[in-house]
Amino acid sequence: MKNKISLLLCLLIGLSGYSQKFEGLADTPPMGWNTWNTFACDINEDLIKETADAIVSSGMKEAGYEYVIIDDCWHGERDEKGFIQVDPERFPSGMKALADYVHSKGLKIGIYSDAGTQTCAGEPGSRGYEYQDAIRYAEWGIDYLKYDWCNTENINPIGAYSTMRDALYSAGRPVLFAMCEWGDNQPWEWAKDVAHMWRTTGDIYNCWNCEEDHGSWSSWGVLRILDMQDGLREYAGPGHWNDPDMMEVGNGMSQSEDRAHFTMWSMLAAPLIAGNDVRNMTPETVEILTNEKMIAINQDSLGVQAFKYNSEDGLETWFKPLSNGEWAVTFLNRSDEPGKVNFDWESKKIEDPHFDYAVDFSEVTYSIEDIWNEKELKNTKKTLKATVAPHDVLTLRLKKS
Numbered sequence: 001m002k003n004k005i006s007l008l009l010c011l012l013i014g015l016s017g018y019s020q021k022f023e024g025l026a027d028t029p030p031m032g033w034n035t036w037n038t039f040a041c042d043i044n045e046d047l048i049k050e051t052a053d054a055i056v057s058s059g060m061k062e063a064g065y066e067y068v069i070i071d072d073c074w075h076g077e078r079d080e081k082g083f084i085q086v087d088p089e090r091f092p093s094g095m096k097a098l099a100d101y102v103h104s105k106g107l108k109i110g111i112y113s114d115a116g117t118q119t120c121a122g123e124p125g126s127r128g129y130e131y132q133d134a135i136r137y138a139e140w141g142i143d144y145l146k147y148d149w150c151n152t153e154n155i156n157p158i159g160a161y162s163t164m165r166d167a168l169y170s171a172g173r174p175v176l177f178a179m180c181e182w183g184d185n186q187p188w189e190w191a192k193d194v195a196h197m198w199r200t201t202g203d204i205y206n207c208w209n210c211e212e213d214h215g216s217w218s219s220w221g222v223l224r225i226l227d228m229q230d231g232l233r234e235y236a237g238p239g240h241w242n243d244p245d246m247m248e249v250g251n252g253m254s255q256s257e258d259r260a261h262f263t264m265w266s267m268l269a270a271p272l273i274a275g276n277d278v279r280n281m282t283p284e285t286v287e288i289l290t291n292e293k294m295i296a297i298n299q300d301s302l303g304v305q306a307f308k309y310n311s312e313d314g315l316e317t318w319f320k321p322l323s324n325g326e327w328a329v330t331f332l333n334r335s336d337e338p339g340k341v342n343f344d345w346e347s348k349k350i351e352d353p354h355f356d357y358a359v360d361f362s363e364v365t366y367s368i369e370d371i372w373n374e375k376e377l378k379n380t381k382k383t384l385k386a387t388v389a390p391h392d393v394l395t396l397r398l399k400k401s
């Protein structure tokens with residue numbers, strides 16, 4: 001009898017739609033653009049419209065970028081019934097009209113809120129208003145929610161994020177749910193069924209290897225964030241991704257640093273969320289952000305993050321298993337000196353430390369495609385000799401030949 005009652009309860013909970021996230025929204029890492037890294041609170045509807053236009057005209061949409069995400073500071077006050085409204089000065093036409101515009105370009109729209117009483121910039125948070133906010137977002141036509149963790153006092157993270165997941169699900173409009181609690185509560189251990197992606201670290205900063213001290217918190221350069229991903233790859237996969245934060249490509253690092261940053265985020269199967277002003281990009285930035293071959297590595301259907309195979313004198317070798325028995329390999333030169341690659345494939349057996357992927361180059365020969373330089377590199381029978389410039393990468397795609 002007891003068993004029957006529990007079964008019935010489970011069935012009812014299942015049918016009522018609670019305790020679920022929307023499936024099928026992030027089978028490969030999400031791609032898009034977000035306001036925060038470049039514009040912070042200096043945002044308005046014209047910026048969003050111009051950005052949507054530029055995502056189309058620059059070729060970014062064609063390359064796979066889909067979500068136009070408005071981060072903090074779009075909020076107005078709650079109305080007398082408690083429903084959230086947009087800032088009437090920044091978004092005079094309203095969020096529904098803006099969503100319609102973004103949708104008319106064949107793109108999707110994202111928005112930002114916070115599990116606490118206020119967002120990080122002091123706007124109204126969703127705490128206690130989760131279901132009302134989710135209903136409003138659905139009415140507006142929102143497709144993506146980034147959900148932050150400021151001003152949460154001592155609330156329980158699993159409870160807080162599950163509540164918003166359930167609210168979104170019951171509002172009925174599929175919304176990609178992106179958690180942002182900076183890895184403070186080890187979301188990789190519990191958020192697989194809560195969200196489609198979760199931030200693993202504090203905020204990124206626009207530098208190669210620095211820590212930017214803000215007093216009570218720090219933001220981090222590309223290499224610092226990369227190093228913080230250590231130990232997390234086994235938790236990510238199709239539908240649930242580790243998020244090492246939005247990209248800084250095009251925001252002032254050198255071209256090779258931008259290329260290395262984009263490459264490592266692709267190798268990590270990270271969400272590719274651009275954070276630059278896409279209305280004014282150099283051709284070099286466009287070339288990096290829209291590199292089809294690199295994006296194919298990021299978007300590979302296996303959804304397995306790269307692992308670090310070796311590290312010597314600042315030169316790291318990373319392997320990423322791909323579908324169809326293919327592999328992506330990156331030599332990352334972290335140092336300020338040119339890095340010499342001397343890689344004798346045939347003496348190497350590569351084994352994924354967490355998943356069941358392995359390759360023995362003495363038994364199978366692979367052809368080599370050079371992703372960034374398009375140089376002819378023959379195959380894995382011949383030792384690879386190359387020089388990688390400081391703060392740069394050499395990335396290869398290996399196919400069985």
Ligand code: GLA
Nearest residue numbers: 036071072120121148180203
């Ligand atoms: C936090 C997040 C950032 C950004 C800001 C907005 O710092 O980590 O990505 O959303 O809040 O205030």
